[in-house]
Amino acid sequence: MQKKTFSDINCAIAQTLEQIGDGWTLLILRNAFHRMRHFDQFQENLGIPTNTLSNRLKKLTESGILERRPCAHDKRAFEYRLTDKGLDLYPVIVTLFQWGERWYSQPDGPRLELIEKATDIPIPEVKVRGADGNALHAREVKVVVGPGGGEHATDLVKHHG
Known part of the structure; x- marks a missing residue:
């Protein structure tokens, strides 16, 4: 059976995937960064089913990545804007x-x-950069368990070498 949620995995990547780990969600975010704000704009540009778009926008809003607010020019309509949390993406x-x-x-x-x-x-x-500003490759970075890490993090680091 396929896993439907990552919420029970104590991992920053798993928690991020829980919020934005869907292809439609990433494309909605791409469009939001291109200053697209309205439901019909997202729907028309992506060709996404309206129920799928509605669900993704709701999840992004509930997680604080997007903010839903009345349009300045039409108070009956809404627009979606990136929050600081969203801009960090x-x-x-x-x-x-x-x-x-x-x-x-x-x-x-x-x-x-x-x-x-x-x-x-x-x-x-x-690029991932070191303290001196030089680009680092994956083999030049070591992973250690932080204070918030648990058994899962310890197991992951064991295999990192």
Whole structure:
């Protein structure tokens, strides 16, 4: 039987997946970062079934990633805006975007480019960086159990080597 929830796993990644680990949810977040705000905009752009969209927006709102509020120009309609918690997901979305462009690129070049507004220069690739600012690869990072870690974290670190 397939696991339907990650809520009982004491792991930061599992807890994050519980909130945003669905393909539709990630695409909704992508669109929110592109300043899409209205239900009909999400639905039209993604071609997502309305009940699926409604469920994902509700979950994102309940988890504090999006905020639902009345539209400024039409008080009968609502818009969805990223909260500070949601904005903190930007590096995650950018990393997924850059990975996808690297490994599933189009022959004619990138589908979109991310340009820094202040300089008009493309942003660099998101990397894990050490204290000196140099990029680190996975083999250059060691994992240790933190004060909030439990048995699951200890088992995971055992296999990290």
